[in-house]
Amino acid sequence: MxxxxxxxxxxxxxxEIGREYSAKPDIHLIDPFNHFFDKNKNLILNELDKQDGPWTRRELITRFLLLNAVLDQGPDIEGLRQLLIKVTNELYQREVRILHRPLDFFKELGISIDKICTVHEGIKKVRAPIWAKENQSNPEKYNLFMDNSKQVLNYAVFRWGVPLCVPLILEKDGKTLIDYLERCNSAELMSKEIKDNERYGLGKAIGDKAGHLFAKWYVCSFNLARRQDKGWQNLSFExxxxxxxxxxxxxxxxxxxxxxxxxxxxxxxxxxxxxxxxxxxxxxxxxxxxxxxxxxxxxxxxxxxxxxxxxxxxxxxxxxxxxxxxxxxxxxxxxxxxxxxxxxxxxxxxxxxxxxxxxxxxxxxxxxxxxxxxxxxxxxxxxxxx
Ligand code: SF4
Known part of the structure; x- marks a missing residue:
C-alpha cells in the first residue's frame, strides 16, 4: 500500500468506528426543546420549520448550538455540557428565555450569573474527582470558567453573552441566524464567517476548532441545513x-x-x-x-x-x-x-x-x-x- x-x-x-458513536450534545434535555423530539428522543425533522413563539424550531436549536460550540472549548466536555443544559433550563424556569429572547440574559444578568455560579459549584463536586483522575491532575484545579478565569462576569458576558448577541443583533437587522449562516457558499465558509464577520462575528470567543464543530452539528449531527448542495454536505467543512x-x-x-x-x-x-x-x-x-x-x-x-x-x-x-x-x-x-x-x-x-x-x-x-x-x-x- x-x-x-x-x-x-x-x-x-x-x-466506521465513529458511525457507531455519536458525540453530539444532548439537546433533547433542554426543557423548551422537549416537544421538538419524538418518544425515542429523535429530532422531528419534518417539523423544524414549525413556529415556536416568534422563531422556528430550526432557528432556536441553531442559537443553542452556537452557544454550545463556544462553551465546548473549555475543559471537561461532560461537565460543561451539563452546565449549559442545567443553566438554560433553570433560566427558563425563571422566565429568562435566553434562546427565544437573548436580551433576557442581559436584562436579568443577576439571575444569569447566579445560576451559572450555583450550577457550576454542583457540577464541580461531582465532576472534579473524575476529571482529575482522567487527566492526572488536581481536583482543585477544576474550573469550567474558561481562560483560567475565576470571575463569573468575564465568563458569562464573554463566553455566554457574545454568542447570544449574534441572534440579537441579527434580529435588530431583520435577519434570522439560519438565513445569515446559509448565505455562505459552504459550511466551511460559514465556519469562518461566524468568527470573522465584522458585524456579527464571534471573534476571539470562538476558535477554528469550535467553528468546525458547529458546522458538523449544523450540517450532519442535527440535519439543520436547508441547503442541500455540495457546499452543505458531510465533506463540506474541515x-x-x-x-x-x-x-x-x-x-x-x-x-x-x-x-x-x-x-x-x-x-x-x-x-x-x-x-x-x-x-x-x-x-x-x-x-x-x-x-x-x-x-x-x-x-x-x-x-x-x-x-x-x-x-x-x-x-x-x-x-x-x-x-x-x-x-x-x-x-x-x-x-x-x-x-x-x-x-x-x-x-x-x-x-x-x-x-x-x-x-x-x-x-x-x-x-x-x-x-x-x-x-x-x-x-x-x-x-x-x-
Ligand atoms: S497510540 Fe495506542 S491508543 Fe493511540 S491510536 Fe495508537 S494504538 Fe491506539
Missing part, C-alpha cells in the same frame, strides 16, 4: 482539529505521512520539551494552512483535493498546493464516510484509548493494527503530549 492508500484505510477505519485528533493523527503516523518531523518543528506544531513533564508538545491548531509537498506528488490525490476545494469547501477554484488539514476531506471523497463520522471516531478513540499520558490503552485500541506508534515507533506515544 502507498501512503495515500494507507492513510485512507486509517481514516475510513476510524470513520475536521474540527482538537487535541484528540492531533494526538491520534500524530501517534498513528498519519501526520508524518504528509510532512517530516523537521517541518512540524519549524511550524511549531511540535514544540520540543514544552509538553507535560518536559515532553514534546503537539499544538495541532498550528497545522492550519501548512502545505504538504508529499501529497502534491500524488496526482490522483491532487485531483480529489481540487474537487474538494472547488465543489465542497468552496475555498479555492484552482488550488496549487495541498493544505494538510484538508487532506482528510480528499481521502474520504468517493467513500461512504464523512468528516462527521471521522471526527466522532477520533473523539471515541481519543477519550477511551489514546489518552494524553503514558498509559494509553493501546492493546485494546480498535485501530492498533494501523498505528505506527504501537507497531514500530513507540517514541511517538511516549514522548509527545497534546
Amino acid at each position: 502507498n501512503i495515500t492508500q494507507k492513510s485512507q484505510k486509517l481514516l475510513t477505519t476510524i470513520a 475536521i474540527p482539529f482538537d487535541s484528540n485528533a492531533g494526538r491520534i493523527f500524530f501517534r498513528t503516523g498519519f501526520l508524518l505521512n504528509w510532512a517530516n518531523i523537521k517541518d512540524y518543528i519549524e511550524w511549531e506544531v511540535v514544540q520540543k520539551g514544552k509538553g507535560k513533564g518536559g515532553l514534546n508538545y503537539i499544538r495541532v491548531t498550528n497545522i492550519r494552512g501548512k502545505k504538504s509537498d508529499v501529497a502534491l506528488k500524488d496526482n490522483g490525490l491532487f485531483e480529489r483535493y481540487k474537487t474538494i476545494c472547488a465543489e465542497y469547501l468552496s475555498t479555492k477554484k484552482r488550488p496549487r498546493t495541498i493544505e494538510i488539514q484538508q487532506i482528510p476531506n480528499a481521502l474520504l471523497l468517493n467513500t461512504d464516510y464523512g468528516i462527521d463520522e471521522l471526527d466522532n471516531g477520533l473523539i471515541y478513540i481519543g477519550t477511551n484509548f489514546c489518552l494524553n499520558h503514558e498509559n494509553s490503552k493501546c492493546k485494546d485500541c480498535p485501530i492498533k493494527e494501523l498505528c505506527e506508534g504501537y507497531n514500530s515507533n513507540p517514541d511517538l506515544i511516549q514522548n509527545y503530549r497534546t
